[in-house]
Amino acid sequence: MTIDYSKNNGLVPAIIQDVSTKTVLMLGYMNEEALKKTLETKLVTFYSRSKQRLWTKGEESGNVLRLIDLKVDCDNDTLLISVNPEGPTCHKGSDTCWNENNTQNFGFLTHLEDVIASRKNNANKETSYVASLFAEGINKIAQKVGEEAIETVIEAKDSNDDLFLNESADLLFHYLILLQAKGFKLNDITEVLIGREK
Incomplete structure (x- = not known):
């Protein structure tokens, strides 16, 4: 070097x-x-x-x-x-010298998690699809993930990439909702995967 x-x-x-x-x-x-x-x-x-x-x-x-x-x-x-x-980096005690938290960030997916959390906690179930799913409970949310998974598998077997990508997006979106309904976020899944890495 x-x-x-x-x-x-x-x-x-x-x-x-x-x-x-x-x-x-x-x-x-x-x-x-x-x-x-x-x-x-x-x-x-x-x-x-x-x-x-x-x-x-x-x-x-x-x-x-x-x-x-x-x-x-x-x-x-x-x-x-x-x-x-090991510990905070800044001499003033914060994680970074820009006073930011040193947390895992998945870019747009982290933003989407924040939007889901906001809708879960603050939105009207009459006007927000996300709020309405949380209002219906874990069974409805899990059912939606199952439906989207089946639709994704069906589209994976066909040749229409646009439909496959849209169904994949629906599956991921509903999975993020399910994670939060169970009290978790993507970072929790990442930690499990890291633990499995060999």
């Missing part, structure tokens, strides 16, 4: 990202010595511009960043470091 330390007085930016959630936790700076120590100890070490010395994240708090992977960008002057964080 070739790293260009010449552009910023011997330092390169190091973007720290949680390996599991992909959340950006912080930005620090490394010199050649900090990178060498990081690779040797597997604990992320920076060069502190204010203290003018090497600084291993968590050396006082215990909230270390365990190195998983390291990549250099296309210009060879920025690092992307994947870590397993």
